[in-house]
Amino acid sequence: MNKLMQVYELLFERFGKQNWWPVSSNNKEFEVCVGAILTQNTAWTNVEKAIKNLKENNLLSKEAIAKVNVKKLANLIRSAGYFNQKAKKLKEFASFDGEVTRENLLNIWGIGPETADSILLYAYNRPTFVIDAYTKRIFSRLGRGEKSYEELQEMFMKNLPENYRLFNEYHALIVRLAKEHCRTKPECGNCPLNNVCQTGKLNI
DNA sequence: TACCAGGTCCTCG
DNA sequence: CGAGGACATGGT
Numbered sequence A: 001m002n003k004l005m006q007v008y009e010l011l012f013e014r015f016g017k018q019n020w021w022p023v024s025s026n027n028k029e030f031e032v033c034v035g036a037i038l039t040q041n042t043a044w045t046n047v048e049k050a051i052k053n054l055k056e057n058n059l060l061s062k063e064a065i066a067k068v069n070v071k072k073l074a075n076l077i078r079s080a081g082y083f084n085q086k087a088k089k090l091k092e093f094a095s096f097d098g099e100v101t102r103e104n105l106l107n108i109w110g111i112g113p114e115t116a117d118s119i120l121l122y123a124y125n126r127p128t129f130v131i132d133a134y135t136k137r138i139f140s141r142l143g144r145g146e147k148s149y150e151e152l153q154e155m156f157m158k159n160l161p162e163n164y165r166l167f168n169e170y171h172a173l174i175v176r177l178a179k180e181h182c183r184t185k186p187e188c189g190n191c192p193l194n195n196v197c198q199t200g201k202l203n204i
Numbered sequence B: 001t002a003c004c005a006g007g008t009c010c011t012c013g
Numbered sequence C: 001c002g003a004g005g006a007c008a009t010g011g012t
Helices: A003-015 A028-038 A044-056 A062-067 A070-076 A083-094 A102-106 A113-123 A133-142 A149-159 A164-180
Strands: none
Touching (some): A028 A044, A028 A083, A102 A113, A133 A149, A133 A164
């Protein structure tokens, strides 16, 4: 088994299934996209309140967001932070009509690599590995130094089977590890990766 | 109180 | 390119 799969197994053994994306509705695709935009550099708990507001105002659909006044939208998503920017981002996304590809998503104002990959993976079940600040932090500690988004993504995708369920679960487990152990100030006691971190065993 | 949270855009060298 | 600043609320 390769090293990245070893890490996955260790995380899964400890934390189990994470059940991302944490939304449920008959409009899952669009709701996941909204969540992916709203959670940019923001705690998910703040995003949940914004999504609740949107739902209560019947604004959790592409058509409704494309139509609504941007100031009203901004006010409803206030809790998610950067609300003026994010209101504009939501409207830009809602007025996009093209084919859902990574390249097309990246051409939408407000959608960068992580949001594009999150949408592809979590809304459309495309096998794209999502890299975030947590992934960068954890794997720079496991290995040696920072890697770029593209470098890290390539490392995962060349060394893992192309399986959206695996990518989905792996990214969620990375977030879990970052919150509970591999924090800004690391708490290494009892970390599930203790035996492979800083021992040279992984050498990622 | 200060720092952090599932980033992206814009500007400047 | 890459670094640096702006964007903003809510929890600890």
